[in-house]
Amino acid sequence: MNARATPSLRIARLVIENFRTFRSPTEIVFGSDGAADVIPVLHGTNGAGKSNALAAIDLFFRAASFCLRSVAVDVPPWEADKKLQLPWSWTNDHFGLSMNYRSWPPGVRDPQRIEVHFDDARLGALRVTLTPSGNEVVLGLEKATLSSSNDWGVLRAMKSAGGFVLEDGAGNRLQEVESSPLKNALEAPLGPGSKPFFLLDARRRDFRGIGEGGPRNEGGSTLSAATAERLLALATSLDPEETERWRAFVDLIHRFKTLSDREISVLRAPVAGGEVTDLRFEVRGKQILRLSELSSGEQQVVALVAAVLTSRAALVAIEEPEMSLHPDNQELVRDILREQVQRGIVDQIFLESHVQVFDGPEVLRFSRSPEGETLVTRQPSRSDRELHDRASKSGAKQRWVTPEGYTQIPEEMRGDLGLQSGGYLWFLRSRPEGRWEAWTASELDEQFGLGDEPPKDA
Structure with a gap:
């Protein structure tokens, strides 16, 4: 590296x-x-x-x-x-x-x-x-x-x-x-075998970089066949630089609390009609799990770290890095991504996100636009704390809504609110009835001026 x-x-x-x-x-x-x-x-x-x-x-x-x-x-x-x-x-x-x-x-x-x-x-x-x-x-x-x-x-x-x-x-x-x-x-x-751009989409579908082929990995793995093969090559290489990259991958995964005590290895596993390359997470003498048997958040962590560290791309784009991650782990992912750019592992990382933690x-x-065209503006970031403070003054209380619905909100309701991938939902006491109503951040922006415009009178 x-x-x-x-x-x-x-x-x-x-x-x-x-x-x-x-x-x-x-x-x-x-x-x-x-x-x-x-x-x-x-x-x-x-x-x-x-x-x-x-x-x-x-x-x-x-x-x-x-x-x-x-x-x-x-x-x-x-x-x-x-x-x-x-x-x-x-x-x-x-x-x-x-x-x-x-x-x-x-x-x-x-x-x-x-x-x-x-x-x-x-x-x-x-x-x-x-x-x-x-x-x-x-x-x-x-x-x-x-x-x-x-x-x-x-x-x-x-x-x-x-x-x-x-x-x-x-x-x-x-x-x-x-x-x-x-x-x-x-x-x-980045040298022979590298590529200019790598895109990891929100559904984690198979991504084929320039010059890469092969079918999608089978057997329930969230990694594409190409990514899994790159991990296997790193883990089994005798080249010091490749070995260092594999160790860096393992060290980064171990920074996440629930994975910190697991030994990580990569191997070929038999499936119907052949074999696939997959990861194994082991607590020695107690438990061995495949990647597909980890929680959705843990699988997300592995996919993100593998995308950045093993894709060998100068530019990496990630859609919805917050998916399935607890806010504490979102912050850890943010720090890890910044470190990889600072170390020169990648030149630039593009993030498509619905939360402010990565800003x-x-x-x-x-x-x-009303005609259906995309409009793009560059604006100052709005911190979570600023939004929290200004919303609280209007009587709003904040809760985090995850894709799994930890707040017990039905899937249909999350869809109506546009929170399928997670995001902030605010509970605001209406006046004069005193009932609690659910508001998204964009709705609060419009109603109370909590965005980039000066606040309106509530």
């Missing part, structure tokens, strides 16, 4: 156009004061577009890596563009890339653009374009010129030794581009 010499892949700014709920060009700023956030936090109601923003980043890296590999092939100039004219329903298993009209907003066939501005000046800004053209999609990779981040040139391979050149629409050369930092950052930012000084708030 040595520090790397390749450029940082931190994203300072993202612009999305014509992708899912992003119709108009939408800018998402991941930094302030000239530096990118190390852990950007995305807030918003269900369906606001947070997951779509992370999916756009994922598509960017898959498409950009495919373009770099394609334009680097030495082909006649008149054949070069044809390599990037792809039919609808085309798929590439290595890059996990497919041409699917469903990623466009309904009824839209205008070019799709995903623009990434990196924090590292050596990488600058890159833009992936997907342009529908009859029965095909034209895939393009553009780079901002040195003169302005608003001026773009088409990135093409040079005929000389492996470099790239920017050309305008007429084929005129704008500038030469050094290939090594660009290719290293987009293909293997930095500022957060990104997602909402939907």
Whole structure:
């Protein structure tokens, strides 16, 4: 786990156009004061577009890596563009890339653009374009010129030794581009076998990184087959750096109280029709549990730590890290994530969350317009304590609602309140009747001005 010499892949700014709920060009700023956030936090109601923003980043890296590999092939100039004219329903298993009209907003066939501005000046800004053209999609990779981040040139391979050149629409050369930092950052930012981006979604479905294949793990494991195999490789490796990474994984798991006394090992276990790779948690002489036999919160802890520490990705995105976790463990997960960025294990971690415990000084708030488009604003973070104090002055009392419903709230009620994944619920005594009513934080914001606007008179 040595520090790397390749450029940082931190994203300072993202612009999305014509992708899912992003119709108009939408800018998402991941930094302030000239530096990118190390852990950007995305807030918003269900369906606001947070997951779509992370999916756009994922598509960017898959498409950009495919373009770099394609334009680097030495082909006649008149054949070069044809390599990037792809039919609808085309798929590439290595890059996990497919041409699917469903990623466009309904009824839209205008070019799709995903623009990434990196924090590292050596990488600058890159833009992936997907342009529908009859029965095909034209895939393009553009780079901002040195003169302005608003001026773009088409990135093409040079005929000389492996470099790239920017050309305008007429084929005129704008500038030469050094290939090594660009290719290293987009293909293997942490060295051989690494990847630029890893997404762990809230349902913990199988995630296939660039260059990864194989079926989902069977036998009840919450880890994908690829993640389980990475853990097995770390546990059995003779390489000192890989061994250190496995020990770090075990040490981090042991920081959680209910797992602190368990010996952790990884092994292949038989299942119907074959075998799977799974984790074993043992209290010697007393009990042995598989990963699927742990509590949902303990499984969440393992999945989060494995995602960050073993994915070997420069950028990691996690949807709903708070799922199934007690507030004390949420704070511990927050501290662990920050430590991994500080140690250089990852460059940047994106969190899509419904709680404030992970917030930095500022957060990104997602909402939907009446037309269904995603809107994003960068706002100061609102601390739990501030919300608690201001709500208490209005007679509200706070309780924590988990996905399991520890507060005995029926599932249907949690769904109506939008708390399927957990969140704050406030009990407010109505006036003049004196009955207790349940309010979500967003409802209190609207009714009593507990958000970023000055409070209204109750």
